[in-house]
Amino acid sequence: xxxxxxxxxxxxxxxxxxxxxxxxxxxxxxxxxxxxxxxxxxxxxxxxxxxxxxxxxxxxxxxxxxxxxxxxxxxxxxxxxxxxxxxxxxxxxxxxxxxxxxxxxxxxxxxxxxxxxxxxxxxxxxxxxxxxxxxxxxx
Amino acid sequence: xxxxxxxxxxxxxxxxxxxxxxxxxxxxxxxxxxxxxxxxxxxxxxxxxxxxxxxxxxxxxxxxxxxxxxxxxxxxxxxxxxxxxxxxxxxxxxxxxxxxxxxxxx
Numbered sequence: 705x706x707x708x709x710x711x712x713x714x715x716x717x718x719x720x721x722x723x724x725x726x727x728x729x730x731x732x733x734x735x736x737x738x739x740x741x742x743x744x745x746x747x748x749x750x751x752x753x754x755x756x757x758x759x760x761x762x763x764x765x766x767x768x769x770x771x772x773x774x775x776x777x778x779x780x781x782x783x784x785x786x787x788x789x790x791x792x793x794x795x796x797x798x799x800x801x802x803x804x805x806x807x808x809x810x811x812x813x814x815x816x817x818x819x820x821x822x823x824x825x826x827x828x829x830x831x832x833x834x835x836x837x838x839x840x841x842x843x
Numbered sequence: 844x845x846x847x848x849x850x851x852x853x854x855x856x857x858x859x860x861x862x863x864x865x866x867x868x869x870x871x872x873x874x875x876x877x878x879x880x881x882x883x884x885x886x887x888x889x890x891x892x893x894x895x896x897x898x899x900x901x902x903x904x905x906x907x908x909x910x911x912x913x914x915x916x917x918x919x920x921x922x923x924x925x926x927x928x929x930x931x932x933x934x935x936x937x938x939x940x941x942x943x944x945x946x947x948x949x
Contacts, residue, residue: 720861720862720864721862723860723861723862724858724860724862727860727889742919742923745919745920745923746923748889748920749891749920749923749924749927752860752889752891753891753892756860756861756891756892756893759861760861804892804895804896804899804928805891805892807927807928807929808892808895808924808927808928811927811928812927
């Protein structure tokens, strides 16, 4: 893995339309890591749900806030991702067709923790296998 | 949306996320008739729980009105999204259009 793909950090206004460009940036980051296509899909699905929750519910009073995405690889096989906003995260239960987002993210991520001490930070970790690292290890 | 005498086809494509939530909800308004509906999601390259919620309501309304539905899904991301949401068996899902149409028209 080259240093140029070691981490991704970006901040955007908390708006529905900004979930897509943030997800696209994350896809580019994951593709640079050469992860398996199914792994990339799953990470994008989980993080996409957390980003959507952040822009949907973090600023219910209409205040113009931001959402920060921070992704990096720790060690050889763990992808760590934080989604941070300064609003109040609302965790909905999956009933009556609403609130599937966190259920989906939890089903995919190795771990998902929500810290509401300063704004809201959702931390996700994923077990990953990086082909280039695996090849390098056997040389 | 398109239709012939026997099946109404609703087709959505591209990335269906929270930014297109209103569009997805509108597209999945069930026709008032009880004509069978094929929901063609074969060209959906990414979907989030916006689609899951819309599918959930779409399916409930179809059951309430006795409208046969079939959902066409080709991309693995959407198929796995359904499974992660615990809805992998909630709708009649097909990977082949011909199989979906056969299911709807008998």
